[in-house]
Amino acid sequence: xxxxxxxxxxxxxxxxxxxxxxxxxxxxxxxxxxxxxxxxxxxxxxxxxxxxxxxxxxxxxxxxxxxxxxxxxxxxxxxxxxxxxxxxxxxxxxxxxxxxxxxxxxxxxxxxxxxxxxxxxxxxxxxxxxxxxxxxxxxxxxxxxxxxxxxxxxxxxxxxxxxxxxxxxxxxxxxxxxxxxxxxxxxxxxxxxxxxxxxxxxxxxxxxxxxxxxxxxxxxxxxxxxxxxxxxxxxxxxxxxxxxxxxxxxxxxxxxxxxxxxxxxxxxxxxxxxxxxxxxxxxxxxxxxxxxxxxxxxxxxxxxxxxxxxxxxxxxxxxxxxxxxxxxxxxxxxxxxxxxxxxxxxxxxxxxxxxxxxxxxxxxxxx
Numbered sequence: 001x002x003x004x005x006x007x008x009x010x011x012x013x014x015x016x017x018x019x020x021x022x023x024x025x026x027x028x029x030x031x032x033x034x035x036x037x038x039x040x041x042x043x044x045x046x047x048x049x050x051x052x053x054x055x056x057x058x059x060x061x062x063x064x065x066x067x068x069x070x071x072x073x074x075x076x077x078x079x080x081x082x083x084x085x086x087x088x089x090x091x092x093x094x095x096x097x098x099x100x101x102x103x104x105x106x107x108x109x110x111x112x113x114x115x116x117x118x119x120x121x122x123x124x125x126x127x128x129x130x131x132x133x134x135x136x137x138x139x140x141x142x143x144x145x146x147x148x149x150x151x152x153x154x155x156x157x158x159x160x161x162x163x164x165x166x167x168x169x170x171x172x173x174x175x176x177x178x179x180x181x182x183x184x185x186x187x188x189x190x191x192x193x194x195x196x197x198x199x200x201x202x203x204x205x206x207x208x209x210x211x212x213x214x215x216x217x218x219x220x221x222x223x224x225x226x227x228x229x230x231x232x233x234x235x236x237x238x239x240x241x242x243x244x245x246x247x248x249x250x251x252x253x254x255x256x257x258x259x260x261x262x263x264x265x266x267x268x269x270x271x272x273x274x275x276x277x278x279x280x281x282x283x284x285x286x287x288x289x290x291x292x293x294x295x296x297x298x299x300x301x302x303x304x305x306x307x308x309x310x311x312x313x314x315x316x317x318x319x320x321x322x323x324x325x326x327x328x329x330x331x332x333x334x335x336x337x338x339x340x341x342x343x344x345x346x347x348x349x350x351x352x353x354x355x356x357x358x359x360x361x362x363x364x365x366x367x
Contacts, residue, residue, distance in 0.1 A: 015198065016198060023278055025231060054342060055221050061349040076357065096336055106122045127313065
């Protein structure tokens, strides 16, 4: 591994957290409430448990190929031709997810902050930020993510203000939505965990033993689970069932309802911090797409693929931004998430176990 791509365990933690927390968490309570109502927080806890199982499967897979990232791993297990085909599919998935992030970002920003700013201007600014960071090596990107993680403190310390006006009866009795609806909510919540597949790319670049990587990855899942559950719980006790059905971004509506002597519109300040989270998530998918492109076409540098990937996302987001189109894009991205986040990695693990494939040499049993 090149030294410029080596990152620490802590940097891996912040990288994965920043990738997963982007656009989705603002509307997550609303999306899950459609299924589980007042039990939405239970749905998220169940999703976290399921994702921990996936974390274990990811770890087993990576431990069989300790020095190979996802795209090398695909070739090792499936062969050169089929492996490159799957790498191409992952490239498409990263581009689709990056485009979806841009579309949702501009839609929310125009609705809340910049209604009269041209769509393409906002889009271009975010894409420019993405390119500026994504062309750097992994170590630089990870360092930026570590600093950007300080933004999360704002989303942890401000929402509890709602407790003084909250009504715990809104979520009572616990379990009233029924197990099937709770499970439906848990299934729908998996979109909010998209980004954890980046572990398959980062794993060989992390300067830590396999056990330490596993503990760090589990800590990421624990943080994401409780972060989403916490925000959803606050929204559920602050808004009634009828109100939750009217607010597509309940987290922003929650913050908008607060008043401070110094800040008149705290929701606008929060959106400014949220932009950083969106940027880091978008950068991660640019990095993933560019790394996959480099693996497919070795003559091009990764920086070249960053520009190409950003251009594709920009054009896609520029022409597919209607409300119906946004709904369709989100649906397709959700379906793709099930495939590339869960189905393919689990298939790779099972197939590698059946055919007894693992990385030859350099495997450290202490890992």
